Amino acid sequence: MTDTLRHAAGNGLLHRRHFLRGGLAVTGGMVFARARASDRPEWMRMPGAPMSTYGSTAGAEGHVQRLLAGAQPGTTGSGASLTPLQHLEGTITPSGLHFERHHSGVPAIDPERHTLTIHGDVQRPLRFSMDDLLRYPRVTRQRFLECSGNTRPQYNDAPMPHTCAMLYGLLSGSEWTGVPVSILLEEAGVAKDAAWVVAEGADAARMSRSIPLDKMLDDAIIALYQNGERLRPENGYPVRLFLPGWEGNTSVKWLTRLQVSRQPAMSREETSKYTDPLPDGRARMFTFPMGVKSVITSPSPGLTLGGPGLYEISGLAWSGSGAIRRVDVSADGGRSWAEAALEAPVQDKALTRFRLGWQWDGAPCTLLSRASDAQGAQPTRDALLAIQGARHSYHYNAIQAWHVNADGELANVYA
Ligand SMILES: Nc1nc2c(c(=O)[nH]1)N[C@H]1C(S)=C(S)[C@@H](COP(=O)(O)O)O[C@H]1N2
Numbered sequence: 001m002t003d004t005l006r007h008a009a010g011n012g013l014l015h016r017r018h019f020l021r022g023g024l025a026v027t028g029g030m031v032f033a034r035a036r037a038s039d040r041p042e043w044m045r046m047p048g049a050p051m052s053t054y055g056s057t058a059g060a061e062g063h064v065q066r067l068l069a070g071a072q073p074g075t076t077g078s079g080a081s082l083t084p085l086q087h088l089e090g091t092i093t094p095s096g097l098h099f100e101r102h103h104s105g106v107p108a109i110d111p112e113r114h115t116l117t118i119h120g121d122v123q124r125p126l127r128f129s130m131d132d133l134l135r136y137p138r139v140t141r142q143r144f145l146e147c148s149g150n151t152r153p154q155y156n157d158a159p160m161p162h163t164c165a166m167l168y169g170l171l172s173g174s175e176w177t178g179v180p181v182s183i184l185l186e187e188a189g190v191a192k193d194a195a196w197v198v199a200e201g202a203d204a205a206r207m208s209r210s211i212p213l214d215k216m217l218d219d220a221i222i223a224l225y226q227n228g229e230r231l232r233p234e235n236g237y238p239v240r241l242f243l244p245g246w247e248g249n250t251s252v253k254w255l256t257r258l259q260v261s262r263q264p265a266m267s268r269e270e271t272s273k274y275t276d277p278l279p280d281g282r283a284r285m286f287t288f289p290m291g292v293k294s295v296i297t298s299p300s301p302g303l304t305l306g307g308p309g310l311y312e313i314s315g316l317a318w319s320g321s322g323a324i325r326r327v328d329v330s331a332d333g334g335r336s337w338a339e340a341a342l343e344a345p346v347q348d349k350a351l352t353r354f355r356l357g358w359q360w361d362g363a364p365c366t367l368l369s370r371a372s373d374a375q376g377a378q379p380t381r382d383a384l385l386a387i388q389g390a391r392h393s394y395h396y397n398a399i400q401a402w403h404v405n406a407d408g409e410l411a412n413v414y415a
């Protein structure tokens with residue numbers, strides 16, 4: 001078997017077709033003897049539990065939880081919780097594990113009293129109840145949501161001893177359903193010289209962002225559903241703005257107001273926060289799209305390899321500007337690369353799962369993944385820092401390196 005495996009790059013990386021065709025002898029199972037009826041486990045000797053009105057996860061999977069990143073001192077709800085990416089598969093994050101980022105906690109909104117108002121430079125100011133919104137035509141899209149502060153710890157001079165969730169968990173993928181913003185703006189009648197729409201939430205922070213009108217008319221969604229059910233309170237119930245591919249902060253939750261205007265509002269979230277200082281002392285503002293990025297979720301720190309042998313390297317790739325074109329993987333610290341298999345469908349601004357077979361010989365090594373979109377490939381960390389300087393704290397999208405030691409333990413390193 002081993003002789004027929006086609007190696008695509010150094011240190012045991014297999015050709016991507018091996019995994020698409022199957023037929024690899026992983027030898028993970030064990031040869032078994034036939035069992036007797038008296039050997040049946042207890043769950044086969046009596047009827048199981050009754051039906052339930054709302055399902056829950058399996059008891060033994062209870063450790064798969066959001067990682068609480070903690071709130072700002074003196075507050076209860078201004079902080080984040082992180083998606084445990086290393087324990088998940090596919091490209092849809094279960095709603096209960098979608099990351100959270102709140103500036104003033106989760107408001108307990110009564111959907112009967114919540115409204116969405118469209119006003120400002122419009123011919124007809126409009127106010128919608130949730131029932132009104134639910135009568136409009138809807139679209140459904142699988143898209144990622146990433147906070148622009150995701151992977152911020154990698155700006156540190158020394159690599160932090162972090163897991164995949166701690167470094168990448170401000171990223172989730174969902175199926176979002178809602179009303180295209182363009183339909184509602186058309187009904188309100190946008191003034192000819194309008195160029196921005198200020199979106200405001202109904203949380204105590206009244207978080208607001210100014211969004212270019214073009215984006216609102218292009219693919220912005222007034223999201224009402226997430227993964228088939230109404231939004232979770234943490235993710236913006238009863239209604240949120242969803243801007244595919246753009247920094248998470250712009251997807252204003254608990255949306256209550258869209259003000260059409262000629263100028264941006266220059267709110268806190270687009271001046272003192274979510275601007276990007278450059279090495280020359282100036283700052284970039286309104287840096288909306290998330291860059292092309294990828295991470296190997298398995299194996300990753302905490303998921304220790306059980307000795308030399310055959311493994312599947314698997315991870316996520318995404319880009320705020322469109323679809324992922326390819327992902328390359330290295331098992332020798334970047335000296336050689338093999339193209340990974342991308343799992344279909346590869347969708348625009350959506351999480352894309354990549355996979356590649358790997359024969360680990362048991363020696364220490366470094367695993368990398370490098371995603372490309374239509375604009376090009378992910379930068380190295382050095383290349384990213386050369387452009388952004390050391391005071392940057394958002395939009396980190398450099399190539400991630402996981403070091404594997406001889407015991408099969410993984411750790412975050414800078415390649
Ligand atoms: N009203 C309001 N909208 C908000 C926020 C908030 O605190 N209040 N946080 C923003 C930030 S910084 C991010 S990254 C995303 C997070 O969305 P999620 O909590 O559904 O993952 O929501 C954005 N929208």
Ligand SMILES: [Mo]
Nearest residue numbers: 147148248249
């Ligand atoms: Mo964010």
